[in-house]
Amino acid sequence: xxxxxxxxxxxxxxxxxxxxxxxxxxxxxxxxxxxxxxxxxxxxxxxxxxxxxxxxxxxxxxxxxxxxxxxxxxxxxxxxxxxxxxxxxxxxxxxxxxxxxxxxxxxxxxxxxxxxxxxxxxxxxxxxxxxxxxxxxxxxxxxxxxxxxxxxxxxxxxxxxxxxxxxxxxxxxxxxxxxxxxxxxxxxxxxxxxxxxxxxxxxxxxxxxxxxxxxxxxxxxxxxxxxxxxxxxxxxxxxxxxxxxxxxxxxxxxxxxxx
Numbered sequence: 001x002x003x004x005x006x007x008x009x010x011x012x013x014x015x016x017x018x019x020x021x022x023x024x025x026x027x028x029x030x031x032x033x034x035x036x037x038x039x040x041x042x043x044x045x046x047x048x049x050x051x052x053x054x055x056x057x058x059x060x061x062x063x064x065x066x067x068x069x070x071x072x073x074x075x076x077x078x079x080x081x082x083x084x085x086x087x088x089x090x091x092x093x094x095x096x097x098x099x100x101x102x103x104x105x106x107x108x109x110x111x112x113x114x115x116x117x118x119x120x121x122x123x124x125x126x127x128x129x130x131x132x133x134x135x136x137x138x139x140x141x142x143x144x145x146x147x148x149x150x151x152x153x154x155x156x157x158x159x160x161x162x163x164x165x166x167x168x169x170x171x172x173x174x175x176x177x178x179x180x181x182x183x184x185x186x187x188x189x190x191x192x193x194x195x196x197x198x199x200x201x202x203x204x205x206x207x208x209x210x211x212x213x214x215x216x217x218x219x220x221x222x223x224x225x226x227x228x229x230x231x232x233x234x235x236x237x238x239x240x241x242x243x244x245x246x247x248x249x250x251x252x253x254x255x256x257x258x259x
Contacts, residue, residue, distance in 0.1 A: 099119060119165065
């Protein structure tokens with residue numbers, strides 16, 4: 001029945017096969033989405049089965065399959081690398097939604113099992129660390145690239161205090177490209193930072209690059225240079241840009257692009 005419904009964009013309701021042949025015969029006559037849903041809701045009163053949107057059903061099935069793979073992979077990686085018992089956690093918890101979303105969107109990222117298992121394991125370990133310990137870890141990673149931990153960086157603050165289930169290398173990479181874009185002026189950063197951060201993510205998750213390698217690939221491209229030059233020339237470089245560095249953090253970064 002699911003295959004029958006999926007064969008047409010007009011039929012989105014899946015009622016878990018409770019109607020058998022009757023449903024299969026009736027649904028072909030329901031050409032309109034609203035009529036199909038109304039019929040399903042009416043019929044559900046007699047079956048105690050709520051209608052399920054096929055697209056939502058498939059998403060849940062796909063997410064469940066990914067969760068199972070991730071949970072198994074993390075357990076195996078933990079046993080190989082650590083002696084203590086794996087901390088209790090649920091991969092379906094909200095803090096893992098970021099990494100699960102990436103695994104769904106980037107098939108090549110799925111193949112880099114060591115990368116995402118290490119990310120999750122590092123997160124689990126960080127849960128037992130103090131804030132000073134996590135801060136020191138980030139400061140060391142930033143210093144290796146000639147960067148400093150900014151007190152006004154909300155992103156870094158979240159990584160230290162929550163923390164976020166992402167690689168410390170990702171935080172460093174985003175700080176690096178932010179610094180580079182900002183060198184062309186605040187206007188350039190305002191108009192380009194989202195696009196360029198997504199470009200870095202794609203280099204990592206689609207092309208298999210490391211984080212800093214991805215930053216270099218983006219910032220040395222002709223397209224990047226053309227765009228930052230265009231934006232910096234719109235108003236010229238503001239003498240106060242250096243004082244406003246990372247002012248964007250206080251203004252609030254859009255978390256919607258972290259996927």
